[in-house]
Amino acid sequence: MNAPAARHLAGTVALARRDLRQDRAGLGAWALGLSGFTALVTTMSAAMTPRELLEETEFMAGSPGLRLTGLPLGASAGSYTMVRAYLTLAVLAAIMNIQVVVRNTRRSEEEGITELLTSCPVGRHAPAAAALLLALCSDLALTPLIALAMTAAGQPVAGSLTAAAAIISVGLVFAGLAAVTAQLAATARGALALAGSALALAVLACGLGNLAGRVRADGVRVDSAWPAWLSPLGWGQQTRPFDGENPWPLALSGACFLACTGAAALMLARRDLGSGLLSHRPGRSRAPRYLHGPLGLALRLHRGTIAGWAVATSAFGAVLGAAAEQIDDLSGSSLEWYTRLAGTQDVHAAFQSSMVQMAGMLVTVHTVQLLLRLRGEEASGHLENVLTAAVGRSRWVLGHLLVACASAAGLLVAFALTLGVVGGGGRGDATGWTAALLPACLAQLPSCLLVGAAVTALVALVPRRAAAVSWTGLPVLLLIGPLFGPDLGLPAAVRDLSPFTHLPQAPAAPIEAVPLLGLLAAGAVLTALALAALRRRDLLAAG
Amino acid sequence: MTTAISVTGLTKAFGRSRALDGLDLTVGTGQVHGFLGPNGAGKSTTLRVLLGLVRSDGGTVRVLGTDPWKDAVELHRRLAYVPGDVRLWPGMTAGEAIDLLGSLRGRTDRARRDELLERFDLDPTTRCRACSKGNRQKIALIAALACDVELYLLDEPTSGLDPLMEAVFQQVVAELNERDRTVLLSSHILSEVEALCEQVTIVRAGRAVRTGTVAELRALGRTDVTAHTTRPVQDLESVPGVHHVRTDGTRTSFAVERAHLNRVLGHLVAFGVHSLTSAPPSLEEVFLHHYDRNALPAPAPGTAPHPAGAR
Numbered sequence: 001m002n003a004p005a006a007r008h009l010a011g012t013v014a015l016a017r018r019d020l021r022q023d024r025a026g027l028g029a030w031a032l033g034l035s036g037f038t039a040l041v042t043t044m045s046a047a048m049t050p051r052e053l054l055e056e057t058e059f060m061a062g063s064p065g066l067r068l069t070g071l072p073l074g075a076s077a078g079s080y081t082m083v084r085a086y087l088t089l090a091v092l093a094a095i096m097n098i099q100v101v102v103r104n105t106r107r108s109e110e111e112g113i114t115e116l117l118t119s120c121p122v123g124r125h126a127p128a129a130a131a132l133l134l135a136l137c138s139d140l141a142l143t144p145l146i147a148l149a150m151t152a153a154g155q156p157v158a159g160s161l162t163a164a165a166a167i168i169s170v171g172l173v174f175a176g177l178a179a180v181t182a183q184l185a186a187t188a189r190g191a192l193a194l195a196g197s198a199l200a201l202a203v204l205a206c207g208l209g210n211l212a213g214r215v216r217a218d219g220v221r222v223d224s225a226w227p228a229w230l231s232p233l234g235w236g237q238q239t240r241p242f243d244g245e246n247p248w249p250l251a252l253s254g255a256c257f258l259a260c261t262g263a264a265a266l267m268l269a270r271r272d273l274g275s276g277l278l279s280h281r282p283g284r285s286r287a288p289r290y291l292h293g294p295l296g297l298a299l300r301l302h303r304g305t306i307a308g309w310a311v312a313t314s315a316f317g318a319v320l321g322a323a324a325e326q327i328d329d330l331s332g333s334s335l336e337w338y339t340r341l342a343g344t345q346d347v348h349a350a351f352q353s354s355m356v357q358m359a360g361m362l363v364t365v366h367t368v369q370l371l372l373r374l375r376g377e378e379a380s381g382h383l384e385n386v387l388t389a390a391v392g393r394s395r396w397v398l399g400h401l402l403v404a405c406a407s408a409a410g411l412l413v414a415f416a417l418t419l420g421v422v423g424g425g426g427r428g429d430a431t432g433w434t435a436a437l438l439p440a441c442l443a444q445l446p447s448c449l450l451v452g453a454a455v456t457a458l459v460a461l462v463p464r465r466a467a468a469v470s471w472t473g474l475p476v477l478l479l480i481g482p483l484f485g486p487d488l489g490l491p492a493a494v495r496d497l498s499p500f501t502h503l504p505q506a507p508a509a510p511i512e513a514v515p516l517l518g519l520l521a522a523g524a525v526l527t528a529l530a531l532a533a534l535r536r537r538d539l540l541a542a543g
Numbered sequence: 544m545t546t547a548i549s550v551t552g553l554t555k556a557f558g559r560s561r562a563l564d565g566l567d568l569t570v571g572t573g574q575v576h577g578f579l580g581p582n583g584a585g586k587s588t589t590l591r592v593l594l595g596l597v598r599s600d601g602g603t604v605r606v607l608g609t610d611p612w613k614d615a616v617e618l619h620r621r622l623a624y625v626p627g628d629v630r631l632w633p634g635m636t637a638g639e640a641i642d643l644l645g646s647l648r649g650r651t652d653r654a655r656r657d658e659l660l661e662r663f664d665l666d667p668t669t670r671c672r673a674c675s676k677g678n679r680q681k682i683a684l685i686a687a688l689a690c691d692v693e694l695y696l697l698d699e700p701t702s703g704l705d706p707l708m709e710a711v712f713q714q715v716v717a718e719l720n721e722r723d724r725t726v727l728l729s730s731h732i733l734s735e736v737e738a739l740c741e742q743v744t745i746v747r748a749g750r751a752v753r754t755g756t757v758a759e760l761r762a763l764g765r766t767d768v769t770a771h772t773t774r775p776v777q778d779l780e781s782v783p784g785v786h787h788v789r790t791d792g793t794r795t796s797f798a799v800e801r802a803h804l805n806r807v808l809g810h811l812v813a814f815g816v817h818s819l820t821s822a823p824p825s826l827e828e829v830f831l832h833h834y835d836r837n838a839l840p841a842p843a844p845g846t847a848p849h850p851a852g853a854r
Binding site: 186187282283284285286287288291292293294296297300301380381382384385386387388389390391392538539541542 | 591594596597598615616617619620624626628630631632635636638639641642643644646647648649666667668669670672673683
């Protein structure tokens with residue numbers, strides 16, 4: 001390290017100690033929670049008979065949908081623990097690291113603590129370096145704890161250590177990423193949101209890689225497809241704990257952490273205290289032509305989210321299209337999962353139908369996110385600006401609904417096009433696939449609109465609880481729907497409660513108008529209810 | 544005189560807390576009306592009712608001849624509002640926010656907007672998230688004042704402005720007044736109220752406790768008197784309306800209510816008055832009395848709680 005760099009880091013250790021003193025209770029709780037959860041799942045897996053383990057693992061390996069949540073690597077208790085708990089533990093470790101880093105960098109900066117500190121003989125890079133140091137030390141301390149939780153439940157030492165390192169490596173990568181997002185965004189909220197989006201993308205990439213992976217002949221091991229290698233969570237899984245450990249993917253995580261740290265240092269050297277690289281740029285002095293009236297405002301508010309989702313859904317379609325190569329090799333319970341989901345024996349049509357249904361559900365998540373912004377606008381006080389101008393409540397809601405509908409339709413079309421072109425193109429039938437997929441995808445729209453109308457009604461009727469109810473309700477509708485409902489052994493009457501159950505299994509089956517019109521009618525009734533309720537209630541004060 | 548805002552017996556409760564408890568407010572057309580009261584007195588809630596954002600529990604509310612809850616959109620075409628706590632979309636620039644608010648109101652006057660940007664010295668290219676409280680207030684003020692409407696509802700619009708900008712604001716409001724626009728100005732800055740407002744309503748605990756012209760309200764205060772006399776003044780405390788008597792040999796100072804001034808002077812004459820100085824009552828004193836839990840002494844004759852002419 002050269003002299004100027006050392007000067008910029010002056011006081012790092014002292015600051016890290018201060019950060020630790022401040023965060024110790026929280027970090028202790030995280031350590032207890034993570035190792036406790038590990039011990040719990042490991043103990044449960046260790047209590048299963050070899051036969052049960054084999055059956056459960058075969059079932060997981062055979063279900064591409066379930067593979068979104070875990071990667072089966074053999075039928076041992078250790079491997080099964082990882083299938084069950086890895087995703088949760090890795091995501092929690094990432095959240096812990098993101099919080100530690102953002103709290104001690106951007107949040108302190110926002111609160112003016114950093115200004116006070118750097119006015120003392122403390123280097124410019126010291127606060128960020130201290131936050132990363134604290135995250136690194138917490139991770140180093142947590143690894144043996146998690147490994148111990150597994151060995152205590154009777155698992156082999158090498159596998160336990162690899163598993164713990166795999167989990168914690170995800171956390172470390174996100175500590176580095178959070179240091180970068182803390183430079184990009186000017187607010188702690190923004191930094192958390194950016195890092196959270198990166199985490200969501202990483203979970204998605206890893207899950208898709210496993211979904212599109214290939215089951216080995218033994219039926220209990222899955223080789224992930226390439227998207228898993230795009231994700232820190234994938235790198236962790238590829239260390240194959242309890243299955244002939246291979247620690248070298250951890251080098252990728254380490255390199256990624258170092259690269260992020262370097263990038264954050266470069267950014268930090270190029271910005272003013274209190275500013276972020278993504279904001280505080282001067283912008284237009286006049287509103288662009290489209291930013292006019294409530295519809296233009298809704299478009300402006302949602303455009304960033306929509307753009308992100310457009311990229312994600314197109315990538316989703318392309319990845320699945322690329323994975324379609326492997327569908328002729330499907331056999332056993334995997335094949336059964338697809339054909340049952342689509343209700344056909346034609347494996348191509350079955351693949352297409354199941355992918356279309358998943359896209360429909362994914363886009364519904366997007367619709368819920370967009371429409372909860374209705375409540376966000378009220379809670380932030382922005383809505384008052386709109387409603388005290390010459391805009392009625394219904395016109396305001398309808399503007400958002402229109403944008404949400406158009407965006408959902410656009411995303412479904414983007415998915416159909418990418419899946420059709422990439423998947424069909426691989427078989428020399430891009431036109432045929434696309435022509436079949438386009439109407440099939442658009443037929444998913446009614447359930448999306450119905451859920452969107454339900455969210456709007458919640459915002460109108462129970463504004464303060466709308467987000468909580470929506471985000472609990474949607475997973476329930478998805479769980480009892482066609483993707484997981486049959487696996488969970490739910491009776492038809494329960495599955496019928498989910499709007500997704502009533503969607504056509506196109507293109508495997510023809511699209512019938514009646515159920516779609518029924519869903520649309522229900523959506524229209526809920527929208528009318530929402531508008532009526534909103535007109536009758538007080539606008540809640542911001543807070 | 545016609546009436547722009549007429550509120551009688553307005554009540555509003557949020558859960559168990561009563562925000563408004565029979566509030567009366569009358570604002571004549573073309574008037575600049577000061578709306579004063581301590582924090583939590585119900586000023587902002589009243590404005591939210593006047594805008595139709597919340598529904599009143601009882602009483603009658605007419606704004607520009609309409610019911611704000613039923614005809615909110617029609618009414619909003621004819622008024623402009625500046626909230627006390629301006630919250631804007633963080634990613635937008637000041638210029639974008641001003642244009643958007645104008646388009647939401649359905650009318651924009653570009654020349655007027657640019658003139659106001661200049662006068663308030665606001666850079667339209669700054670992002671709202673980087674704006675201080677004062678600059679956010681300027682954005683809302685410019686957006687509101689760029690609309691030529693009948694009524695302006697301003698909720699503490701200058702609490703974040705520096706003195707220079709406050710002067711600009713007073714100038715702009717004075718211009719509105721010349722063009723017979725109605726302004727309801729909720730404020731804590733008494734000099735501003737004295738400079739701008741013809742009528743003032745003071746609210747406390749959800750009720751209007753006093754309405755009148757600035758001169759009438761000032762008359763409710765006490766006059767501070769200092770007198771030098773030949774002989775030490777005696778028995779001054781026994782004269783009604785006299786407070787805070789301090790005697791230092793032949794120098795006596797005290798406060799007296801306006802209604803009793805004459806009798807006090809008669810009392811003083813008996814001790815041989817050398818010199819007499821008196822300070823007129825300040826508005827501040829009147830407001831402090833009303834903001835405080837202690838009520839004022841009986842109102843002077845001629846100042847009814849509600850001026851008859853405003854109906």
